[in-house]
Each structure stands twice: as C-alpha cells, then as structure tokens.
Amino acid sequence: MTDFTQTLRRRIARRPATLVAIAVSLVLLVLPAFVNAYALSSYRDVILFAIFALSLDVFWGKTGILSFGHATFFGLGAYGMAVTGIHFEIDPSIVSLVGLLAGVGLAALVALLVGYFILFGGVRGAYFTIVTLALTLTANHIAVGWSSVTGGDSGLIGVPPLVIFGLSFVDPFRSYYLCLAVLLAFLFGSIAIMNGRFGLILTAIQDDETKAQTLGYRTSLLLLVTFVASASMAALAGALYAAMNGFVAPDMIALLLSTEVIIWVAVGGSGTLIGAIIGTFVVWWLQQEISSFNASAWPIAIGSFFIALVLFFPRGPVALVSE
Amino acid sequence: MLTDFIPFALNAMTLISILLIVSMGMAIIFGLMNVINLAHGEFITIGAFVFVLVQSFGGNFWIALVVAPFVGYVFGLCLEKALISRVYSNPLHAILVTWGLSLILQQLILLTFGAAPQSVRRPFEGSIEIAGATYPIYRIFLICFAQAIFAITALIFKKSRFGLELRASIQSPEMTSVMGVDPDKINARAFASGAALAALAGVLLAPLTAVTAFMGINYLARSFFVVLVGGAGSISGVAAGSGLIGTLETALPYQIPNTVAQALVLILAIVMLRFRPKGLVPA
Amino acid sequence: MAPLIPLLSLQSVSRRFGSFQAVQDVTIEFGPDDLNCIIGPNGAGKSTLLNMICGTLPVSSGSILFGDHDLNRLSRHQIASLGSARKFQVPSVFPSLTVRENLVVATGNRETQERLSALAKTVQLESMLDVSASELSHGQTQWLEIGMALATNPKVLLLDEPTAGLSPDETQATASFLRELRGKVTVVVIEHDMAFVRDIRAKTVVLHYGEIIATGAFDDIQNNDLVRDVFLGRR
Numbered sequence: 102m103t104d105f106t107q108t109l110r111r112r113i114a115r116r117p118a119t120l121v122a123i124a125v126s127l128v129l130l131v132l133p134a135f136v137n138a139y140a141l142s143s144y145r146d147v148i149l150f151a152i153f154a155l156s157l158d159v160f161w162g163k164t165g166i167l168s169f170g171h172a173t174f175f176g177l178g179a180y181g182m183a184v185t186g187i188h189f190e191i192d193p194s195i196v197s198l199v200g201l202l203a204g205v206g207l208a209a210l211v212a213l214l215v216g217y218f219i220l221f222g223g224v225r226g227a228y229f230t231i232v233t234l235a236l237t238l239t240a241n242h243i244a245v246g247w248s249s250v251t252g253g254d255s256g257l258i259g260v261p262p263l264v265i266f267g268l269s270f271v272d273p274f275r276s277y278y279l280c281l282a283v284l285l286a287f288l289f290g291s292i293a294i295m296n297g298r299f300g301l302i303l304t305a306i307q308d309d310e311t312k313a314q315t316l317g318y319r320t321s322l323l324l325l326v327t328f329v330a331s332a333s334m335a336a337l338a339g340a341l342y343a344a345m346n347g348f349v350a351p352d353m354i355a356l357l358l359s360t361e362v363i364i365w366v367a368v369g370g371s372g373t374l375i376g377a378i379i380g381t382f383v384v385w386w387l388q389q390e391i392s393s394f395n396a397s398a399w400p401i402a403i404g405s406f407f408i409a410l411v412l413f414f415p416r417g418p419v420a421l422v423s424e
Numbered sequence: 425m426l427t428d429f430i431p432f433a434l435n436a437m438t439l440i441s442i443l444l445i446v447s448m449g450m451a452i453i454f455g456l457m458n459v460i461n462l463a464h465g466e467f468i469t470i471g472a473f474v475f476v477l478v479q480s481f482g483g484n485f486w487i488a489l490v491v492a493p494f495v496g497y498v499f500g501l502c503l504e505k506a507l508i509s510r511v512y513s514n515p516l517h518a519i520l521v522t523w524g525l526s527l528i529l530q531q532l533i534l535l536t537f538g539a540a541p542q543s544v545r546r547p548f549e550g551s552i553e554i555a556g557a558t559y560p561i562y563r564i565f566l567i568c569f570a571q572a573i574f575a576i577t578a579l580i581f582k583k584s585r586f587g588l589e590l591r592a593s594i595q596s597p598e599m600t601s602v603m604g605v606d607p608d609k610i611n612a613r614a615f616a617s618g619a620a621l622a623a624l625a626g627v628l629l630a631p632l633t634a635v636t637a638f639m640g641i642n643y644l645a646r647s648f649f650v651v652l653v654g655g656a657g658s659i660s661g662v663a664a665g666s667g668l669i670g671t672l673e674t675a676l677p678y679q680i681p682n683t684v685a686q687a688l689v690l691i692l693a694i695v696m697l698r699f700r701p702k703g704l705v706p707a
Numbered sequence: 708m709a710p711l712i713p714l715l716s717l718q719s720v721s722r723r724f725g726s727f728q729a730v731q732d733v734t735i736e737f738g739p740d741d742l743n744c745i746i747g748p749n750g751a752g753k754s755t756l757l758n759m760i761c762g763t764l765p766v767s768s769g770s771i772l773f774g775d776h777d778l779n780r781l782s783r784h785q786i787a788s789l790g791s792a793r794k795f796q797v798p799s800v801f802p803s804l805t806v807r808e809n810l811v812v813a814t815g816n817r818e819t820q821e822r823l824s825a826l827a828k829t830v831q832l833e834s835m836l837d838v839s840a841s842e843l844s845h846g847q848t849q850w851l852e853i854g855m856a857l858a859t860n861p862k863v864l865l866l867d868e869p870t871a872g873l874s875p876d877e878t879q880a881t882a883s884f885l886r887e888l889r890g891k892v893t894v895v896v897i898e899h900d901m902a903f904v905r906d907i908r909a910k911t912v913v914l915h916y917g918e919i920i921a922t923g924a925f926d927d928i929q930n931n932d933l934v935r936d937v938f939l940g941r942r
Contacts, residue, residue, distance in 0.1 A: 167516055215694060222698030227460050227515035228652070232694060234462075235645040239690045246683035298811065301804060305812045308801040315761075315792075316813055316859060356641075360523065397531040404531075407524030411517040412510065 119292060122375040126285055138273045145277040145345065147385050149338045152284050154365040154377040156334035159291050160327055161363075162372035163303040166225060169359050170215075170233030173240040174332040176354020177211060178204035178339030180244065180251060183349040186261040188250065197263045201340050208336030209329050211236075216328040220321045225310075237356050244351045256350030263344040276345050283341070284378070287334060291374050303327065357400070364403060367410065430557040432674065438563050438632075440670030441570035444662065445625040446643050447650035448577055449618035451662045455651050456590065457614055459508060460518045463526040464647060465640025466533075467496055467619045471626020472635045473533060476542045485547035488627050496623025500616030508615055509608070526641075533637040541634035566628050573624065578659045590614050646673075649693045654704050664704045714739045714893050715760065715863055720769035722755050722917075729755045731917040732769070737863070742889045744896045744904050744925070747914035748937065753897045756914070757867055760895070773863070792861035794852045794869060802841035806832055806851055809840050813855035829887070830854035831880055846877035853881075857892070864888070866896045870903050882906040905929075913937070 129148070133141055157171045181204025186196050219232055244251045251257065263270040263279075270276045294300060306313045306320050313320050343349045352358065361384075369380025392399045446468060453461050474495050475488035483491075507525065511518040548561040581587035593600040593607040600607050625643075633639060646669060654665020669689060676685035696704075715737040722730040730752040737743050745753050758764035760771060762778055771778040801809050810823050827833040830850040835843065843851060849869055856864055869885075870878045878900065885907050888894055898904050904911065904925055911928045913921040915937045921928055928934055 167519065169519075218694045218698040224697055227519065228697065230516075230519055231460065231648050231652070232697065235648065235690055235693065238641070238645050239687050242686050243683045246681070301808050301812050304803050305801045305809075308803050309799055312799045312801070313812070316855070317815055360527070397535055400527045401531045404524035404527030407520040407527075408507065411521045411524075412507075 116296065118373050118375050119296075121379075122288060122292060125375060125378060126288070129281055129284075133274055133277055141273045141277050142345075145273070145280050146342065147382060148277070148280045148284050149342045149345075150362075150365070150385065151378040151381040152280070152287060152338040153335050154362050154369075154381045155284070155287055155291065155374065156331045156338065157362050158366045158369075158371055158374055158377040159295070159334065160331035161366065162374065162377075163295055163300060163307075164324055164327060165307040166324070167230045167363070168233045168328075168331075169230050169356070169363070170236040171332070171335050171362055172354055172356065172358035173233075173237045174208040174212060174335035175339035175342075175358065175362075176240060176244065176349075176351075177208040178336030178341075179343035179349045179353045180204070180257075180339075181207045181336070182340040182343040183257045183260045184250060186344075187257055187259055193261065194264060194267065196261050197265055197344055200261075200344065201337065204340035204343075205333050205336045208339075209333045212329045212332030213325070216325045216332075220324050220328070223321075234356070234359075237354070237359050241351060241355050244354045251351075252349075254351065256348055258348040260343050260347050260349065262347065263341070270345070280341060280345075283337065288374065288378065295374065299323075360403060360407075364406060428557075430554055431559055432678070434554075434559050434563060434567070436671050436674035437567045439674055440666050441567045441574075442625055442629055442643075443646060443650055443666040443670050444574045445570050445621055445628070447647040447654075447662050447666055448574060449621035449625075450647040451651050451659070452614055452621075453618040454648070455655075455658070455661070457512075457611065458515070459512065459615070460515055460522065461508075461618075462519060462522040462644065463503075463529060464522075464618075464622055465642070465644035466526050466529040467500070467622035467640070468626040468629065468643055469529070469533060469637060469640040470499065471496055471623030472544075472630040472639060473537060473542070473626075474623065475544050475627045475630045476537070476635060479544055485545070485627070485631070488544075489624070492623045492627045493620040497616045497620040499623075500619025501612055503619070504612045504615040509611065512611075530637045537637065539636070541636050544630045544635065546631040562631060566632075570625075570628060573621075574663075577621065581659060586610075586613070649689065653693055653696045661704060668704070714774065715895075716772045717756075717760070718770050718772070720756070720759060720771060721767050722752075722759060722764065723767045729917050730759070733914075733917075733919055735912055735919070735922070737893055737895060739862070739893055740890050742885065742894050742896075742907055742909040744898055744907070744909035744911045745914060746898055746901075746904060746911060750916075751914040752917040753914055754867060755917075757865055757895070757897055760863075761865055792856035792859050792864055794849070794856050794864075794866045800840045800843075800848055800851050800855065802839070805837050805839050806843070807836040809851055809855055810858050813858035815859060818858075826854050826858055829857065829884055831884065846873045846881075849873065849877075850881070857888075861892060863893045863895065866894065868897055868899065870898065870900050878903055879906070 132144060136144065153171070153175050156174075157168065161167055182197075182200035185191065185200040185203045191199055215232070215236060219229055224232070245254055248254075263276070268275075270279050295303070302313070302318060302323060306318070306323065310320050339353065342353070365381040365384050366377045367380070368384055369376030369378065371377075387402075388399055391402050446464075449467070450461070450464055453459050453464070471492040474492040475485070478484070478488040478491055503525070507521050508518070511521055546562045548565055551558040551560045552564070581590075589600065589605050590610050590613075592603075593605060593610045600610070626640075629639075650662060650665035650669050652665075653668060654663070655661025672689055672692065673685060676688060680688075717733055717735045720730060720733045721728070733756065745756065747753055755764065759766050760778075762781060766779065801812065804812065806827065807823060810826055811818065814823070814826075824833055824836070827836055830853050832847060832850055832854060835847065840848070840851060849871075853864075853866065853869065856866075866885075869881055873881065882903055885894065885896070894909075896904075896907070896909065909925065911921075911923065911925045912919060913928060913931075913934050920937065921931050921934050923931075
C-alpha cells in the first residue's frame with residue numbers, strides 16, 4: 102500500500118460526512134427491532150427510494166449537471182423486471198435475476214445512448230436538463246401508450262417475488278435487510294470513490310472543464326461513465342421495488358417522480374451522498390403528513406419548496422443547490 | 425391520392441401553425457433571453473381556460489382571442505417582476521423556480537375547474553371541400569390566423585423599435601441603459617410577450633383538444649425541441665424547427681404507433697443537438 | 708552521437724483572422740531541454756503563436772511538428788498526451804480543490820507523497836499543500852499552474868506571461884525556478900518583462916507584426932538595432 106492511499110484512507114475517516122453515514126447505517130441496522138412488520142415494508146420502500154436518491158446525487162452532486170430524467174431509469178428498472186417476469190416463461194428460480202439484468206441493462210443502455218449523444222456533443226448545464234426532461238416525458242408516454250406490453254395506465258400486476266440463488270425475499274425482515282445491504286454497499290462504495298481520485302477529477306471538471314481537458318482527461322467520457330453508473334443504480338432500485346411490491350405503474354416512470362427525487366437530494370444537501378439518504382427519509386415523512394390533507398397539497402408544497410429554495414436559500418446550509 | 429394527401433398536409437399545417445405560435449414565445453424567452461421557462465406550457469393552459477371562463481360568462485371565441493393574450497401579458501409581467509428577474513444569471517435556478525411554478529399553477533387550475541375536461545365552442549362549425557377532400561373550416565382558419573400572427577410578430581421583432589431595443593439589450597445591457605433604454609422594462613415586456621403568445625395559442629388550441637389542467641406539458645417539450653432543433657434566437661429557426669417537428673409528428677403515426685413516433689422525435693432532437701448544436705438555422 | 712532532432716518545429720506557420728494577418732511565415736526550431744523566450748510588442752502575435760503550438764487554434768498555413776507528429780491532425784487532449792503542457796495567461800487552477808489535490812489531478816497517474824512534495828517545492832509551494840487553491844495569492848496561483856503543468860512530465864512547457872501581475876520578489880523567484888528547469892524540460896516563455904527575460908538567460912525570438920525579426924541569445928538581441936527601433940516604437 103503506497104503512502105498515497107494511506108493518506109486517502111486517513112482523510113476518508115476524518116470527514117464528518119462519513120461519520121454521519123456510519124451513524125445512519127447503525128440506526129437503519131437496528132430499526133427492525135422497533136417497528137412492526139407492516140411499517141417495515143414501508144421503510145424498505147423508503148430505503149429503495151434512498152438508493153434512487155443516492156444515484157442522482159452521485160451524478161448531480163459531483164458533476165453539477167442536473168438530471169430531470171432519473172425517474173426514467175428507475176422506471177426502466179421496474180418495468181424491465183415486471184415485463185420479464187410476467188410476459189416471458191422463465192424458470193422461477195432465475196426469473197428475478199433475469200429481471201434485474203433486464204431492468205438494469207435497459208436503463209444502462211438508454212443512459213449510454215442518450216448520454217453519449219448529448220455529452221459528447223458538448224451539451225452541459227441547462228440544455229442537458231431539458232433533454233432529460235423530454236426523455237422522461239417520452240418514456241412516460243410509452244409506458245402509458247404501449248399497453249400490450251406495459252399494461253398502459255393501470256400498469257402490470259403479478260411481478261414474481263424476488264428469489265435469488267434459491268433464497269426467497271418475501272419475508273419483510275429479509276427484504277428489508279437485502280435492500281439495506283444494497284444501500285450500504287452503494288453508499289460506502291460511492292463515498293470511497295468520490296472521496297478518492299475519481300471524485301477529485303469530477304470536481305475539477307466542474308470547476309474548469311477545458312483545463313481538465315488540457316491536462317489530458319477525456320471529460321465527456323468520464324461524465325458519461327458517471328451518468329451510466331448513476332442510471333444503473335437507479336434502475337436496480339426500481340427493479341427491486343417492482344419485485345418486492347409485485348406491481349408496476351406509470352407513476353414509477355413519471356416527471357413527478359423525477360422532481361421528487363431532486364427534492365430528496367436537495368433537502369439533504371447535494372454532493373454529500375449521505376445527505377441524499379437523510380433527505381429521502383425526511384421528505385417521505387413530510388409527504389405522509391402533507392398528503393393526508395389533500396391530494397393537491399403535495400404538488401403545491403413541492404412547487405413552493407422549489408421557489409422558496411431559489412428565492413431564500415440559493416446557497417442554503419440545509420439545501421445546497423450547486424450551480 | 426390527393427384526397428388522402430390534402431388532409432395529411434392540412435393536419436401537418438395545423439400542428440406546425442400551433443407550434444409556430446407556442447415556440448415563438450419560447451424563442452423569445454429561451455432563445456433570446458436565455459431563460460428556461462418550464463411553466464411555458466401553463467401559459468397555454470391559462471389561455472385555454474380564459475376561453476372557458478369567457479364562454480361561461482356568455483362570451484365567444486373572438487372575445488377570448490382578445491382577452492387571453494391580454495391576461496397572459498399581465499400575468500407574464502407579474503411573474504417576471506416577482507420571480508424571473510431573479511434568475512436571469514442562473515439557469516438551474518430558472519429551472520427550479522419555473523418548474524415549481526408550473527406544479528403550483530397546474531394544481532390551482534385543477535382545484536378551480538376540476539379534473540373533468542372542459543369543452544369550448546368553435547367559432548366555425550362544419551367543413552369545406554378542398555380538391556375532393558373535406559376539411560374542418562376551423563382548422564383552415566387556425567392555419568391562416570396563426571401564420572399571420574407569426575408574420576406580424578417576426579416583423580415587430582425585426583423592424584420595430586421594441587424589437588431593436590430587445591435585441592440590443594440582450595446583446596449588451598450596459599450599453600442599452602447608457603442609451604436611455606431601461607433593460608429591466610425591456611426584459612419584462614419581452615417575457616410578457618412570450619406569455620401572451622402562448623396564451624393566444626391556448627385559445628386557438630382549445631376547440632381542438634381536451635382542455636385540462638395538464639394540457640400544456642406536451643407543448644413544453646415540443647417547443648423546446650423546436651427552438652433547439654431550429655436554432656435558438658432566430659425567427660427562421662423557429663419556422664424551420666416547427667416545420668420539421670410538426671411534419672414528423674403528423675407523418676410518423678401513419679406508419680408507426682404514436683408512442684414510437686414521439687420517441688423518434690425525441691431521438692431526432694438529441695441527435696441534432698449532438699451534430700448541429702446551434703440548430704438548423706443558427707442566429 | 709545522434710543528431711539533435713528539434714523537439715518542436717514550426718515551418719512557415721501563418722495565421723489569419725479574416726483579413727488580419729496575425730502570424731506571418733514563422734519558422735523556428737526549439738531543441739530539447741532548452742529555455743526559450745518569445746518577446747515582442749503588444750499585438751505582435753505571441754499569444755496566437757502559442758495557441759497554435761498547443762492546439763487551441765489551427766494554423767492557416769504551414770505546419771507544426773512535435774517530434775514527428777503533425778499537430779494539425781490532433782485533438783486537444785491528444786496533444787496534451789504527446790507531452791506539451793501550458794500555463795495560460797489568466798491563471799486557471801481548480802479553486803474547489805487544495806494545492807495538493809490540484810497537483811494530484813494534474814499528475815494523471817498514482818503519485819507518491821514525495822513526488823507531490825517535490826513538485827510543490829519546485830514551484831515554492833511546499834508549505835501550502837493543504838491550502839485551498841481559491842485562497843492563493845495571484846503569484847502563488849501562477850506557480851501552482853506551472854506546478855500542474857510540470858506534474859504531467861511534459862516534454863515542452865509553454866508559459867504565457869508567467870510574471871504578469873507578480874511582485875518583484877515573486878518575479879525573481881519565478882526566474883530562479885525556471886533557470887533550474889533548464890536541462891530537464893523544453894520551456895517556451897512568452898514575456899514582456901525584459902529584466903525577467905535577461906534573468907533567465909533564454910534563447911530569444913523577437914516577433915513584430917507576426918514576423919520574426921531576430922533570434923539569438925538575449926545579450927545579442929539587446930544590441931540589435933532593428934529590435935531596439937521596434938521596441939522604441941520607431942518602426
């Protein structure tokens with residue numbers, strides 16, 4: 102081990118965000134002891150959304166480019182899992198794995214194609230955001246319109262429950278811990294990578310992409326890799342969500358979901374990684390409270406949040422919306 | 425053959441004409457002022473609902489045609505003062521603010537008018553015969569009217585004092601204020617004009633489609649595409665973009681399912697961005 | 708003994724902007740590990756020339772050979788990987804990162820702490836390694852940028868006005884570490900500050916209206932009548 106990696110390790114341990122991440126992990130590990138089985142299923146879903154939020158932060162938080170399209174990837178993961186499980190006759194012992202591969206693969210492919218064209222075309226910033234917005238709109242239209250495959254407006258039910266290597270994950274405890282394991286793996290993996298050299302390079306690209314290029318970095322490629330990795334993470338969360346809840350619906354691949362995940366990340370602080378997870382839990386709890394008043398109350402609350410964020414906290418301590 | 429082609433061409437022209445008006449507003453706001461306004465679709469919705477209101481008070485299409493742009497203009501002015509003027513330098517903030525606004529507006533309209541689609545009365549019922557095919561009169565009217573509005577707006581832009589001041593103030597706000605022109609006022613008027621155009625489009629669109637709180641969002645993406653593909657900041661770009669996207673969206677569903685057609689238009693826009701980032705007809 | 712192949716060779720290079728001829732028929736050879744300087748009054752075409760050498764600007768005619776690679780066919784990052792590194796006129800470093808992190812990003816390979824410290828020492832920043840780049844003084848930012856350029860182990864180092872905005876002390880420090888680079892890397896410096904140019908004892912090329920009017924050691928150039936006239940504004 103060179104002294105270079107030694108220094109890195111020391112620095113990872115010293116960062117406060119890492120300590121918070123460890124604390125949050127411990128809380129989530131012991132959570133099942135304090136809640137009943139039904140609530141546990143809800144928490145499991147929140148964990149999947151937290152993975153989704155983490156995936157957005159890995160891209161947005163580090164490159165500074167906002168994606169309005171992440172629900173497309175979550176949805177592709179979910180629909181990929183559902184369609185493989187329902188429309189094809191696959192051996193029940195491997196259908197979940199095939200579904201995971203299908204969902205993640207499809208999302209990665211879309212991210213690769215769209216990302217390649219846009220990023221290598223030099224598109225950054227706001228134009229990128231608009232294209233991802235259009236992507237989600239289109240994906241949603243397809244999900245609603247192609248009813249023979251996707252079940253249209255009502256979606257599909259009967260997604261086979263998750264079975265991996267002979268282990269079934271129907272039981273709430275098992276499914277909770279599986280999702281938690283995935284979350285923690287992604288969380289600490291992302292922290293390690295983003296605190297290391299790759300993260301430095303992404304920050305450098307965000308500071309001054311031309312300078313990074315003159316140093317020899319293929320910036321568009323690096324951004325594309327980050328985008329595809331982020332999309333795959335989101336898709337995995339979506340695929341697990343579909344398998345564990347047994348159904349998919351077009352609101353899993355909708356613009357509203359894309360805006361919600363932006364809020365989860367923004368509330369926790371974009372770029373901090375652990376913040377995305379905390380933000381998801383906080384906002385989820387808020388949403389439970391607010392939606393119970395009125396179905397319109399939540400979108401209005403989100404809209405007001407966005408406006409307040411820009412008007413009052415453009416660089417706020419809680420919500421860091423990076424430029 | 426001709427009897428099939430004429431309705432197709434006229435359908436394409438209808439879509440192109442609507443896109444022209446909607447995208448004109450977007451070209452001013454996004455192409456010239458560089459503001460990403462995700463609430464642009466809601467201006468259309470507002471125009472359509474003004475028509476609904478006017479009708480419920482006993483008015484008709486023609487009254488709505490005058491009232492709606494006026495409402496749009498005033499609304500645009502207020503919005504610009506309250507929100508938009510704060511986000512000129514930050515596209516990300518513009519996205520968040522206008523998206524938040526869009527969410528709120530949709531819900532407010534939903535709460536006020538309910539979820540059921542509204543219907544409005546066309547000013548012209550019936551069809552006429554063109555070379556053996558029959559086609560609704562209203563659509564023919566829409567095509568002619570929209571193109572006239574487009575031409576007038578283009579003229580105002582290129583030849584009038586306001587157009588000149590706007591273009592100058594975007595190029596260099598400091599210089600224009602030195603010359604005694606107030607860039608803040610210009611910005612407000614430009615944004616409001618964009619809103620007025622969209623509201624006008626809403627009135628024209630209302631007799632053709634289901635008037636709901638969420639009708640605007642489809643035109644949001646399309647008008648961005650038109651401006652991106654055609655060329656931000658140029659009038660002929662808007663025409664080129666509208667022509668291309670309108671024709672494609674009308675032609676493709678004849679051969680392939682609607683959803684695939686929409687995906688193809690998206691793919692086209694993305695590919696265009698890659699290879700011709702300045703659009704078909706750059707400024 | 709193998710013949711000295713010029714590392715960087717410009718042949719009849721010209722560059723036009725519309726009707727304005729910025730650089731006219733320039734032919735120079737830069738040998739390996741030399742310290743070279745390009746001087747000339749404002750608008751002489753120095754920056755344009757530098758831009759063409761590092762690939763940000765294409766030539767209008769003529770060719771630039773780096774070793775035996777024709778720069779005309781390469782992209783910016785390909786040129787960078789050939790081994791040319793540049794410090795820009797307006798210093799650009801990564802303000803969100805510390806000095807150490809800037810150097811890490813610049814090195815491109817896994818580097819040991821010793822190598823990073825040595826680099827920092829060369830550009831007089833060894834005590835500032837963990838300071839954020841946004842907190843550096845103007846002079847220190849210039850040095851960091853030179854340090855980052857050196858970190859890529861370039862064969863050619865291109866410096867565009869490295870002493871712009873520097874205090875006299877900082878200018879002297881810059882001259883001394885540039886002198887130490889002689890024999891380790893080919894350096895091409897564009898400068899205005901004549902005292903500095905004399906201090907680093909470089910081979911000098913004088914540009915005027917885009918053309919070369921003199922080359923040689925600085926002392927010879929100084930005594931050249933034509934050059935003197937140009938600098939005194941008589942031509």
